[in-house]
Amino acid sequence: DTGVSQDPRHKITKRGQNVTFRCDPISEHNRLYWYRQTLGQGPEFLTYFQNEAQLEKSRLLSDRFSAERPKGSFSTLEIQRTEQGDSAMYLCASSPSVRGTRYEQYFGPGTRLTVT
């Protein structure tokens, strides 16, 4: 399968602990996005990378959140000192960086985080 993969698929952690999620995009895709989705809501944008450069960050991305894409391939999203409000599905998506109107994003299956 050459789609977007995310690891782990599920994570249960205690409040105050740090967690890190990994996303492997489709190999030829330059752009990588992180979204967060809470129950019953649509996904909300967190941040996006063009190769290794982090080009945009949402106001939702507090200073407890950090994302990296060190070599322009896989990306990690770390949440420090987790809070119960961080419980959500964290989705990763990638897209090619080509001129045109489509800019279709391909999503991974997500990592479901539960903070107890």
Added chain:
Amino acid sequence: DAKTTQPNSMESNEEEPVHLPCNHSTISGTDYIHWYRQLPSQGPEYVIHGLTSNVNNRMASLAIAEDRKSSTLILHRATLRDAAVYYCILRDVQNAGNMLTFGGGTRLMVKP
């Protein structure tokens, strides 16, 4: 990106056509209309997009009103596998590579 309005939920019978409406009265001239859907326990997937003309692909058809203030996603024969949340999203072509702004979407239920 401009805001869209969709019904919270719709029901359909299997093998019948489904018309999913979307209102976007504040759409600008450079906004493309994109549709994504999210099957249960999966990430969203692209369905179709258009600017002014109606569009067809293997998954669905997109009908766009002449004034572009509304659009309709058409599934020609709904199957049980089409049960999902469908999101209508406007994307400014000048920022087309950037994030998607999802609303609440329409939850489509398909009855056998």
